[in-house]
Amino acid sequence: MEALLCRNLGDPTVVPDSTATSALTIDKSHPIPQLNSPTGVRVRVKATSLNFANFLQIQGKYQEKYPLPFIPGSDFSGVVDSVGPQVTAFSVGDHVCGFISLGSFAQFVVIDQADLFRVPDGCDLVAAGGLPVAYGTSHVALDHRAHLSPGQVLLVLGAAGGVGIAAVQIGKVCGATVIAVARGDEKVCLLKSMGVDHVVDLSTGNITESVKGFLKAKKLRGVDVLYDPVGGKVTKESLKLLNWGAQILIIGFASGEVPVIPANIALVKNWTIHGLYWGSHKLNKPGVLEDSLNELLSWLAKGLITINVSHTFSLSQANLAFAAIRDRKVIGKVMIVFDDPKNVKSKL
Structure with a gap:
């Protein structure tokens, strides 16, 4: 072969x-x-x-x-x-x-x-x-770890990548208000076509200003769940947008830079930080992966995700x-x- x-x-x-x-x-x-x-x-x-x-x-x-x-x-x-x-x-x-x-x-x-x-x-x-990997990662992170629920605000970094698009779609299925961060017109257009509530184009805008403007217009207090496969500067900027009691999902470091999350701020704001290494669930919690993929395949068959x-x-x-x-x-x-x-x- x-x-x-x-x-x-x-x-x-x-x-x-x-x-x-x-x-x-x-x-x-x-x-x-x-x-x-x-x-x-x-x-x-x-x-x-x-x-x-x-x-x-x-x-x-x-x-x-x-x-x-x-x-x-x-x-x-x-x-x-x-x-x-x-x-x-x-x-x-x-x-x-x-x-x-x-x-x-x-x-x-x-x-x-x-x-x-x-x-x-x-x-x-x-x-x-x-x-399996991209959608499985996002589903385990958002559903099994963060327990994303209707009405919450989800901020997805690197939203046009494999796990990012998966997170955006799963966020919409869960009934969240989804804010996506990407770079370039083509990526922004695709994300808008998927029903994302707000898209930040990093090539033309600033995350903090753009998201704060959207949240104010919608009378929302802040971000409840941060989905981060990027790391680096965008993570640091995104932390300014998080609510008290927010959850941070660390998925990866596509930027090449591992972010630093100040422990004192996490303490004061009662943040929960989840490290998410999807593959290790196979050894430690295989039932979670099985349940997750079966649900995703049912969603795929129903057209809820593409x-x-x-x-x-x-x-x-x-x-x-x-x-x-x-x-x-x-x-x-x-x-x-x-x-x-x-x-x-x-x-x-």
């Missing part, structure tokens, strides 16, 4: 196999994984999502380190190819999605049936591959996919798509 290997830690935007030291290589004869348990399921991958975490993993900057070489990738969608003798939940030909710690940038993956989810009829299979696929690439174009992430050209999800190479397109 064809698989993308990280053989050296380095820059994932460099063309695979372009030099002996390039980080990525395309292995066209990688062994097809075999079923290693009676409840194992082998899936022929249709699409796999590229997340910011993958970018960091290949650079060696992620919180977890992996022995070389490894196949990156976690969430995916595809068609069941074969099943173990004790598999009862799935049959060959079923459309499914799921996530693994590593290995989805390949034509086949093997996963236990307990970790696999059926894609509802009528749902786009490529789009479903972008649901997965915006910004770019699709073939496996050999993985460097272009990573470059799109690096250059902030992504609005929603970047997907690596297998099969039908004539239909694989890039909007770059």
